[in-house]
Amino acid sequence: MTIVTQEAGAPFGAAPPSGDAALVTEGLTKRFRGGQVAVDALDLAVPRGSVFGFLGPNGSGKTTTIRMLLGLVAPTSGTYSVLGLPQARALPKVGALVEGPAFYPYLSGTANLARFDAADPTAPGGTAKRRIADALERVGLSAAAGKRYRNYSLGMRQRLAIAAALLGPRELLILDEPTNGLDPQGTREVRALVKEIAADGTTVFVSSHLLAEVEQMCTHAAIMRAGKLVAQGTIASLNGGLVARVRVETPDTADAARVLGTLGLADVRPSGGEVTAELGGHAPEAINASLVGEGVAVRGLAVVRPSLEDVFVGLTGEGFDVDG
Template sequence: MTTAPDTEQVRGRAADGGPASATAPDDVIRTSGLTKRFRSGQLAVDRLDLTVPRGSVFGFLGPNGSGKTTTIRMLMGLIAPSSGLATVLGAPMPQSVGTVLPRVGALIEGPALYGFLSGRDNLVRFDAADPTSDPRTRARRVAEALDRVGLTAAAGKKARAYSLGMKQRLGLASALLQPRELLVLDEPTNGLDPQGMREIRTLVREVAAEGTTVFLSSHLLDEIEQVCTHAAVMSRGRLVVQGTVAELAGRAQGRLVVRTPDVAKAGEVLSEHRVADLRIGEARLDGLAVVADEETLPGLCAALVAAGVRVHGFGVERGTLEDAFVALTGEGFDVAG
């Protein structure tokens, strides 16, 4: 694997490497030089400059071990940074945990549940521990939270009997017991089947539509691309790039897909055909993926036909977050959704 390049941000740091420009007052999360080095000497987060706009669904993307959870723990005041600054909802962390956390719903590193209590009773206990919650509306809010995550039928079941996916849903329900300004979700679809993943994505969109900023960490590129408006990419503790999802995906070159049963012959012809920046990609069941400028399509088609290659069609695929991540870091990771 290649070493991740120096941080290159769409926003948050000047192109010349100087300090970032003044952050807009409506940024929900902002970090400057945030660093965490553990006693073992491990540098988990290295000089992170992160900006999360209010009202966004912000994807915090990176492979497992890239520093995402350590960053979230610092933002939530669970651990202190070694150096640097972090503000959440305009207040410094961890100094302001008492005033900030009541305005934040969070699910970090999986839910901590009372196994001997039912799902419903777990939520009742969590809500009772929140000094800002209203006991008069507790039963209604618990029922609504259970319904939103699809656990109404299992509400009376002991939490220790829940599957991993059900526990994850219950943790989400605890973060949704009342409206929050910021919802922080660390790998929210962990342990869920494909249908459960789709339901959680829908839920994230609904929460965002209600005005809550969502900060969602994941190692699943497809998940980020489907639900997020903005994203940041982490690699080996460093921020590689951040910006809107459209900006990040736009950094990757698109692919031209040649549909032909003569894949091997097509590859030979295209390799001999001198086109600027032409790169032959992966072979597919129905053809070949080619990285090339769309304007070269007529020439490529003519060359293939002249060589006797049976061409059934062409298609253009836009660049994805996966393409952008690989191009920026030389790494790949789980992209299943």
């Protein structure tokens, strides 16, 4: 599915190579009445086979972007492509969960999926029973297939929604805030399910405002702020933009700082009862041995590695929900 509008949006930065991408946008922009810009010149490339985290605070343009990618909202300008196919051929290969599941509370999981399947004009009716059973098994709901939806836990409801998106073979799965409102157990269930789906070869595009969750689940990520793309790349490359630091807890901060400086560590910072410095290529155990050997009382030593939150704050000067 490729949409081209008359006005070309100005691209933001350089997107990764898009030759083997499941999703590509170029200058994608959505402006609502009154001049509000929800998405501003978005250049995005989602590699096939990735679990791609689409990050940003609530109101940063994530859901609007997803709606444009699914053809639910027309862009003001720019272009986008889904699976490199014409719209009629792309959409049957895409499963989506946007803004939470909606099911009949008094119907079972199986009955609800049967109604979803019947509403899909591209679904082969003769295989509906088998495909529904396969989808329920894939999300771990076979034992609860006959249970009424109103008796499902939040995690089970999200899994049923994902099952609805997997009733046919999908090359791309788009999930908008799939762990929103879930307790820790439900969050773990959905996280494990996303990883299993990706392991089978499906590209998974997950929007979220929870950085820690995306960091555990995704291979790649893009960060949005106020409708603009701030950064994108692999999780490792995004985290690699900041350096790891060693933190030493000690009552002997002056001596510890001296030893760390002698060892060649950069940016040594004593503060209160601890000293921090850039780790560089130094082994933590060697640092600890040197401190102890110089008579420094070490109460604790830890390596602090940058997180997606650190990356976001470093890029924008702001933070948003990390744990929900």
